[in-house]
Amino acid sequence: MEAPCRPGSGSGREPGSLGGCRAGGGRRWREAAGAWPRTRRRGLAGARQPAAGGGRDRRAGPTWFAAAEAAEAAAAAAAAGSGKLEERLYSVLCCTVCLDLPKASVYQCTNGHLMCAGCFIHLLADARLKEEQATCPNCRCEISKSLCCRNLAVEKAVSELPSECGFCLRQFPRSLLERHQKEECQDRVTQCKYKRIGCPWHGPFHELTVHEAACAHPTKTGSELMEILDGMDQSHRKEMQLYNSIFSLLSFEKIGYTEVQFRPYRTDDFITRLYYETPRFTVLNQTWVLKARVNDSERNPNLSCKRTLSFQLLLKSKVTAPLECSFLLLKGPYDDVRISPVIYHFVFTNESNETDYVPLPIIDSVECNKLLAAKNINLRLFLFQIQK
Numbered sequence: 001m002e003a004p005c006r007p008g009s010g011s012g013r014e015p016g017s018l019g020g021c022r023a024g025g026g027r028r029w030r031e032a033a034g035a036w037p038r039t040r041r042r043g044l045a046g047a048r049q050p051a052a053g054g055g056r057d058r059r060a061g062p063t064w065f066a067a068a069e070a071a072e073a074a075a076a077a078a079a080a081g082s083g084k085l086e087e088r089l090y091s092v093l094c095c096t097v098c099l100d101l102p103k104a105s106v107y108q109c110t111n112g113h114l115m116c117a118g119c120f121i122h123l124l125a126d127a128r129l130k131e132e133q134a135t136c137p138n139c140r141c142e143i144s145k146s147l148c149c150r151n152l153a154v155e156k157a158v159s160e161l162p163s164e165c166g167f168c169l170r171q172f173p174r175s176l177l178e179r180h181q182k183e184e185c186q187d188r189v190t191q192c193k194y195k196r197i198g199c200p201w202h203g204p205f206h207e208l209t210v211h212e213a214a215c216a217h218p219t220k221t222g223s224e225l226m227e228i229l230d231g232m233d234q235s236h237r238k239e240m241q242l243y244n245s246i247f248s249l250l251s252f253e254k255i256g257y258t259e260v261q262f263r264p265y266r267t268d269d270f271i272t273r274l275y276y277e278t279p280r281f282t283v284l285n286q287t288w289v290l291k292a293r294v295n296d297s298e299r300n301p302n303l304s305c306k307r308t309l310s311f312q313l314l315l316k317s318k319v320t321a322p323l324e325c326s327f328l329l330l331k332g333p334y335d336d337v338r339i340s341p342v343i344y345h346f347v348f349t350n351e352s353n354e355t356d357y358v359p360l361p362i363i364d365s366v367e368c369n370k371l372l373a374a375k376n377i378n379l380r381l382f383l384f385q386i387q388k
Helices: 025-033 036-042 061-081 085-093 117-130 152-160 174-184 205-214 222-249 365-373
Strands: 106-108 114-116 162-164 171-173 189-191 202-204 255-266 274-277 281-283 286-294 309-315 323-331 344-348 377-385
Touching (some): 085 152, 106 152, 202 205
Antiparallel strands (some): 162 171, 189 202, 255 377, 281 286
16 A cells, blocks of 8 residues: 655655655655655754664764764865965954054954054044944944053064065064164165266165166266256255245244144034144243144045145234234154154235135145044144244
């Protein structure tokens, strides 16, 4: 007598298939499936152990499945372990923001997630621009200069990892790479020793001797060299003019300077904007205030990768006669921000008591982010009164 068809056995299939309705089909279905449905209902705790004699228990399906998972995990671990240690450490020690190995200081949040100094300062600057609390991009915990600390162990580990020289493509520890590229690499870019008389040659160091032996500039006539040197002197002349102007200002009778602290504030607009303002201070017997703004008060400076600061000087006290002054801002005594000196001039009166916004001559956007990431911006103002 034929065994009844199991539900869902697919009676329309060919006789002899696992789901067929021929004699013994139900038995073969159970054997082929290893009694998986029954054991699945009972759970792993109800699965029988294999017989001591090595015979296969038909209800050991989950045990076989767990063994397959373990084998797959072991194979994945073996594949991961086959890579070089340095390559695996890259993913462990990289910055969580830019996913690159830090080149200098390494900061960590309270949960240990790593950030390079540039990304850390950029996060703090972005939060200041958006009037939000800066958070770790991984765990969203709060970050600040007081909550985060440097990870010296990671810094030392990263300095020992190999890195590729950009010239000769050889591997060197990161701590030795800078010295190799500047002093030792035979493929580093160098200049001809006759660059002072106008030779524009740039090339690899190992070709320097051959070039200098064949360089045409030492054999040029004096008149030819004078034309070249005149063009080179123009750029140096501008730089020397700036420093000569500063030296001339230092000989003025009335000179004043003070440390100023820019504090962050928000405008009352619907979309608030960040600006900075100093408390009132007294220099040259007058009361002054400094204001600063980011990217000339553009709508969303946090969406721009280029950051700039501009400032204006305001005279708050009344004057009886026009007050002509020269002024410049430099970094404070304990700051490491790089600012180029630029001299500005203005004639202050009671009707015209504030200058236009002028650029704060910061080197680049990275230095600007350093200032924005700080709670306050500390600079030094020099004022020179011009007497007629």
